[in-house]
Amino acid sequence: MNQAVGVVLLSHSEELASGAAELVAQIGAVNVPVAVAGGDAKGGLGTSYHRIQEALEAADRGVGLVVPPDLGSAVLMTRTVLEDHPHHDAVIVDAPFVEGAIAAAVAAAGGADLATVLASAEKARSVRKF
Numbered sequence: 001m002n003q004a005v006g007v008v009l010l011s012h013s014e015e016l017a018s019g020a021a022e023l024v025a026q027i028g029a030v031n032v033p034v035a036v037a038g039g040d041a042k043g044g045l046g047t048s049y050h051r052i053q054e055a056l057e058a059a060d061r062g063v064g065l066v067v068p069p070d071l072g073s074a075v076l077m078t079r080t081v082l083e084d085h086p087h088h089d090a091v092i093v094d095a096p097f098v099e100g101a102i103a104a105a106v107a108a109a110g111g112a113d114l115a116t117v118l119a120s121a122e123k124a125r126s127v128r129k130f
Contacts, residue, residue: 005108005117006033006059008090009101010052010078011070012045014038020101029105035059047077056087064114065090066121068100091118099124 007024011017017038024034035055040046059065065087069075078092091114093100100121107120 002111003061003063004032005064005066005104005112005114006035006061007101007104007108008052008055008059008065008067009034009036009038009097010047010055010067010074011036011038011097012047012074013070014043016070016097020098023098024101024105027102027106027109029109032105032108033059033061034105047074049077049081052078052081053085056081056085056090060087060090063089064117066104066108066114066117067092068095068097068104068121070097089114093118093121095121095124099127 009017009020017036021034021036035058037051037055041048067078075092082090103124104117104121107117
């Protein structure tokens, strides 16, 4: 099987990011490289330049990365990391954190390319829950 698009779960909370990763694993996306960048450098709420950098490296298999962030400042930190350490195929996705992560992982597990994985995550914005 070809390499799957990677997913980097970026949250201000390490527990939230880890919980989302657990959900992704439980839906059967075990062949999808998933990395977590949650919390600040001291384990508190916030973001960490180095945690984001490490997560991008860990999930990168050369076919693209989708990065669903939880809040706006996570976007800013990720953009800074990507400016300093480019991953030209990494895309920060404007999608709900959990729903976008699940949609991206399902698409990636099915062998979708980066554009399709990104579109799947973005569609999660409009999916009604009831």
